[in-house]
Amino acid sequence: MYKKIAILLTIALCLAFTSTTTLAATSGEKLFREAQQQEKKADYFSAFKLYKEARPLLVKEEKEDQVKECRRAFTRIKNILDTYPLKLDEVVKIIKKNYPDATDERIEQIIKDGRLPHMTIEGQTYYFEDFLNTLYHLYPDFRVVKQAGALGQQSKLLGLMGEFIYEGNNLPPGQTLTTPFHYAATGEVVIPRDKLPETGLLKVWMPLPLVSSAQQNLEIIDIYPEQYIRYPIKTDGDIGLVYFEVPLEEIYDDLKMGVRFNFTHYEERFHVDPYYLGEYDKESELNKRYTASDKNIAVTPDIIKKAKEIAGSETNPFFIAKKFYDHIVYDLDYSLTPHGALDALDIPESVYVQEHGYGDCGAQSMYFAALCRAMGIPARSAGGYQLFPNPKGTGCGTHFWAQIYLPNYGWMPVDTSVGQLAKYDPTLTKQEETDFIEYFFGNMDPYRYLIQVDVDVPLIPPPTERLMFGMVLQSPTATCTEMDESPGYLFGEHWNLIVKRVNK
Numbered sequence: 001m002y003k004k005i006a007i008l009l010t011i012a013l014c015l016a017f018t019s020t021t022t023l024a025a026t027s028g029e030k031l032f033r034e035a036q037q038q039e040k041k042a043d044y045f046s047a048f049k050l051y052k053e054a055r056p057l058l059v060k061e062e063k064e065d066q067v068k069e070c071r072r073a074f075t076r077i078k079n080i081l082d083t084y085p086l087k088l089d090e091v092v093k094i095i096k097k098n099y100p101d102a103t104d105e106r107i108e109q110i111i112k113d114g115r116l117p118h119m120t121i122e123g124q125t126y127y128f129e130d131f132l133n134t135l136y137h138l139y140p141d142f143r144v145v146k147q148a149g150a151l152g153q154q155s156k157l158l159g160l161m162g163e164f165i166y167e168g169n170n171l172p173p174g175q176t177l178t179t180p181f182h183y184a185a186t187g188e189v190v191i192p193r194d195k196l197p198e199t200g201l202l203k204v205w206m207p208l209p210l211v212s213s214a215q216q217n218l219e220i221i222d223i224y225p226e227q228y229i230r231y232p233i234k235t236d237g238d239i240g241l242v243y244f245e246v247p248l249e250e251i252y253d254d255l256k257m258g259v260r261f262n263f264t265h266y267e268e269r270f271h272v273d274p275y276y277l278g279e280y281d282k283e284s285e286l287n288k289r290y291t292a293s294d295k296n297i298a299v300t301p302d303i304i305k306k307a308k309e310i311a312g313s314e315t316n317p318f319f320i321a322k323k324f325y326d327h328i329v330y331d332l333d334y335s336l337t338p339h340g341a342l343d344a345l346d347i348p349e350s351v352y353v354q355e356h357g358y359g360d361c362g363a364q365s366m367y368f369a370a371l372c373r374a375m376g377i378p379a380r381s382a383g384g385y386q387l388f389p390n391p392k393g394t395g396c397g398t399h400f401w402a403q404i405y406l407p408n409y410g411w412m413p414v415d416t417s418v419g420q421l422a423k424y425d426p427t428l429t430k431q432e433e434t435d436f437i438e439y440f441f442g443n444m445d446p447y448r449y450l451i452q453v454d455v456d457v458p459l460i461p462p463p464t465e466r467l468m469f470g471m472v473l474q475s476p477t478a479t480c481t482e483m484d485e486s487p488g489y490l491f492g493e494h495w496n497l498i499v500k501r502v503n504k
Contacts (some may be wrong), residue, residue, distance in 0.1 A: 028057025032066050039073065043122045048077045055484065068481075072466040075486040076344040079468070083341035084119050084126040091116070091127045098132060099142060110139065115356070117338050134335040137424070138358065157421055158428075158436070160388060160447065164267055165439040173273055174409060177214060177266040181446040182504040183387065185209075187497045188258035189476055191490050199249045200482030204491070205459050207384070207451045207473045208233060208240035209263045213410075215450045217264040217504075224258055234460060239452040241473060243461065248482075257476070264504070265387075265449065270412045270442040274318040278407030280376070290378035290405060295456045296471055297369045297381060298348035306354065307374035317377045321404050321414070324371040325441045328416040329423065333358040343469055349455075361417035362400040362472070366455060368416055369402050378405035384451030384474060386418075387499050396497050398474045400455070401444070413444035449499065468492065 035050035055070040086094070088111070095107055110116065115138055117128035128134065135142050164179070187206070196202065209218050218235055228244040244257065280287055293299035310327050311320045335358040342352055350370035353359040359367060365381040372379035382403050388395030401415040419440035422433040455471045463470070465479040468488030475495035478487040 028054050028061050029063060029066065032058060032070065035073065039077065042120060044077050044080055045122055048074070048081070051077070052484070068465070071481070071484065074484050075466050075468060078485055078489070079340035079344035080119075080121075083129060083338045084121065085129055086127040086131070088125060088127070091131060094132065095135070099144070102142075110135070119341070128338050130336040134358070137334045143424070156388070157418070158425055161418070161421075161436070161445055164443070164445050165436050173271050173276070175213065176269040176271065178269065179267040179446050180264050182217075182262070182264050182502050183449070183499050184262050184502045185449070185497065185499040186258065186260050187495065188256065189491050189495045191255040191494055193251065193254050195490055196251070196255065196487070197248055197480065197482040200480050202246040202248055202478055202480045202487065203463070204244040204246065204257065204476055204478045205463075205473060206242050206244070206257065206259060206476040208235055208242055208259065209261060210240035210450050210452060211235050212450055212453075214266045214268050214444065215263060215448070216266070217262070219262040221260040221262065222258075224256070231460060238454065238457045239459070239473060241459065248480075262502075263449075265446045267446040268413055268444040270409060272318060272406065272409055272412065272442060274316055276408060277316070277318060280378070280407060286405065287378055290380055291373045291376055293373070296349040297366045297373065297455065298350050299370050299374050300351060300354070303350060303354050303370050304374040307371045310371070311375055317375075317404075318406065320375055321372055321377055322441055324368055325414055325416060325419070328364055328368055329419045329437055332364070334360060334364075334417055334420050334424075336360050337363040339471070340469060343471060362455070364416045365400045365402040368414060372404055379403065380454040382450065382453045383472070385449040385497070385499070387447040387449055396449070396499050400472070403453070412442050414442070415440040415444065
């Protein structure tokens with residue numbers, strides 16, 4: 001009997017020891033699982049805190065996959081919280097500051113409308129950081145105060161574009177390149193040394209101009225620091241970029257990285273005979289790629305239904321695409337879009353516009369492309385920057401537009417959001433408004449800097465970590481496994497691009 005008791009005690013002690021050891025070994029994992037549950041409930045503040053606590057424990061426990069997921073979670077959640085930082089009382093306070101004449105009743109009505117971008121976090125409503133831009137564009141009585149964004153500067157933009165739009169258009173069939181503008185550009189980022197880890201490998205992707213039919217004469221003057229370039233620079237194909245790998249133990253001072261280049265961008269004018277389009281090769285790689293549903297150009301059942309509704313009985317691709325253009329320009333509104341949160345939550349941009357009835361240049365161009373793809377018309381969302389050269393060399397605004405592929409003609413530009421400028425300017429005559437809007441279906445001004453032909457283009461080499469904002473490459477982005485959060489935030493914050501128009 002004593003022997004039996006001894007065996008039982010031994011087993012009990014072993015179980016107790018094993019339980020204690022297992023608990024200690026899985027404390028990081030336990031916090032990690034709790035963080036995941038909080039994130040699923042949209043309790044993002046709590047989730048972020050738990051991931052922060054879990055990561056150093058998981059590092060000690062050598063749970064590499066979960067350490068990686070913590071870093072991804074930091075980026076995801078930071079994107080959400082940075083995009084929706086404002087509580088209702090802060091929103092009301094900001095509106096009253098910018099619009100002293102707005103009554104409490106009017107503000108309450110707008111809040112009840114529910115059209116200002118918002119989301120529920122830990123049971124409380126938080127609003128989009130750029131909600132004033134939405135307010136400006138959705139509610140005409142609030143346009144008395146100019147707001148951020150291209151459509152808040154329509155008078156300046158209309159003046160720049162007018163010289164192209166109100167010219168004659170007696171062109172031969174096909175694409176015409178005219179009015180070449182020559183540019184000299186410098187892009188630089190300086191990251192304070194104390195913002196980076198002492199050691200580790202910093203991987204950086206920096207945008208470059210992409211050579212295309214409308215963007216030519218590219219001259220790369222300098223890329224630095226040259227010793228950290230790991231792949232040949234890429235300026236053809238789908239995206240322009242240069243890739244660096246920086247061993248941080250070699251960096252003692254602030255990290256300075258940059259590029260200098262010259263290029264020429266032409267105005268594009270397409271003179272299309274809709275009855276001379278030819279047939280699509282449905283088995284071609286181009287057709288398959290650009291009619292497929294994608295991450296942000298998502299072709300959902302609702303979008304297919306909407307595309308068919310707009311197209312009606314029309315069967316000609318050119319006229320169908322024109323109907324989609326008119327629908328977005330006239331029936332939908334412009335508004336800055338919560339891209340960071342959409343990316344973090346894996347909500348396609350095309351779906352956001354379909355559900356909300358508004359979007360900015362990128363969101364609109366992706367929605368337009370999705371409508372086209374739903375009807376078998378190859379389409380994509382290209383972009384980089386809209387340029388507004390002046391003596392100081394400033395005026396570089398991130399911008400995206402659409403392109404559709406037409407047999408016998410190639411990729412034709414379509415810019416719904418710049419086309420919408422006319423809709424927001426009451427000084428234009430009806431004919432001037434119509435001419436302006438018509439121009440941006442098939443024509444494109446030369447105030448452009450093209451970086452990529454579509455959104456969600458794979459970078460070279462492909463990143464192994466989640467990027468801060470992987471849909472586009474308008475400023476340098478980066479990864480570093482030794483950092484909790486994506487270093488892409490630092491690069492976006494410290495990126496400075498200067499473009500000057502020059503005589504060649």
